[in-house]
Amino acid sequence: xxxxxxxxxxxxxxxxxxxxxxKFLIEQYGGADGELAAxxxxxxxxxxxxxxxxxxxxxxxxEEFAHLEMIATMVYKxxxxxxxxxxxxxxxxxxxxxxxxxxxxxxxxxxxxxxxYIQAKGDPxxxxxxxxxxxxxxxxxxxxxxxMSDDPFLNDALAFLxxxxxxxxxxxxxxxxxxxxxxxxxKFF
Amino acid sequence: xxxxTLPDDFYKLMExxxxxxxxxxxxxxxxxxHPDDLEALKQFNTFAQxxxxxxxxxxxxxxxxxxxxKSYSTYPWAWIDPPWPWQM
Numbered sequence: 001x002x003x004x005x006x007x008x009x010x011x012x013x014x015x016x017x018x019x020x021x022x023k024f025l026i027e028q029y030g031g032a033d034g035e036l037a038a039x040x041x042x043x044x045x046x047x048x049x050x051x052x053x054x055x056x057x058x059x060x061x062x063e064e065f066a067h068l069e070m071i072a073t074m075v076y077k078x079x080x081x082x083x084x085x086x087x088x089x090x091x092x093x094x095x096x097x098x099x100x101x102x103x104x105x106x107x108x109x110x111x112x113x114x115x116x117y118i119q120a121k122g123d124p125x126x127x128x129x130x131x132x133x134x135x136x137x138x139x140x141x142x143x144x145x146x147x148m149s150d151d152p153f154l155n156d157a158l159a160f161l162x163x164x165x166x167x168x169x170x171x172x173x174x175x176x177x178x179x180x181x182x183x184x185x186x187k188f189f
Numbered sequence: 190x191x192x193x194t195l196p197d198d199f200y201k202l203m204e205x206x207x208x209x210x211x212x213x214x215x216x217x218x219x220x221x222x223h224p225d226d227l228e229a230l231k232q233f234n235t236f237a238q239x240x241x242x243x244x245x246x247x248x249x250x251x252x253x254x255x256x257x258x259k260s261y262s263t264y265p266w267a268w269i270d271p272p273w274p275w276q277m
Binding site for chain 2: 001003004005006007008009010011012053055056059060063069072073076077167168171174175178
């Protein structure tokens with residue numbers, strides 16, 4: 001089960017109201033390579049993978065929810081003082097018409113989140129390679145977001161998230177090696 | 190505890206806790222794939238203890254940080270008070 005802590009994993013500061021940036025950041029909230037996809041992918045895969053790597057999938061999956069909360073905080077802080085006019089100018093008119101300033105699970109283009117973004121193949125090697133790819137895609141996405149942002153406070157938090165993806169990718173690669181070793185140890189008489 | 194009345198030292202304490210808890214998360218994931226690393230394990234327990242101590246200090250002043258009975262509450266029920274993380 002899950003315990004919630006009333007604290008962000010890493011502080012999120014924002015220099016100035018900037019709904020345009022928020023529109024892009026939503027990609028990591030409800031997008032294909034975003035934190036929701038990551039959390040649900042790993043937490044679901046863990047039911048059908050070998051015991052040795054269940055801990056890793058549980059822990060990384062849980063951390064992704066903490067990251068989801070950070071993205072939500074960024075969007076919240078970037079839009080909370082914006083007028084409907086400012087939101088419209090920033091390309092968030094469609095979102096505002098449906099949601100006001102509520103957050104929602106869609107990507108930067110407005111496409112709603114889908115379980116089609118994730119897979120659980122039942123084959124641990126297939127699953128782990130998908131997980132490595134997911135982390136690399138997320139890392140790249142954070143880099144593109146940093147490229148578009150000139151807010152140094154925001155970029156600090158985005159760089160933190162980018163580096164977490166690098167570490168997660170590394171852990172999943174180690175998990176593959178652990179499983180390969182276990183498979184190699186099988187003896188047939 | 191309303192958001193407007195947050196003193197500066199709240200932010201400092203929370204950042205200190207975030208720093209300790211980050212080390213814990215890093216060690217946790219590392220140990221998931223390196224369960225036989227004794228040094229890492231010792232560090233994990235050391236930081237876990239530091240985290241609990243600092244959390245106790247913060248909670249005494251500012252209220253519960255964890256749900257599900259992992260933190261106590263004063264009266265009236267303080268869990269529902271702001272600030273929530275995105276308001277900090």
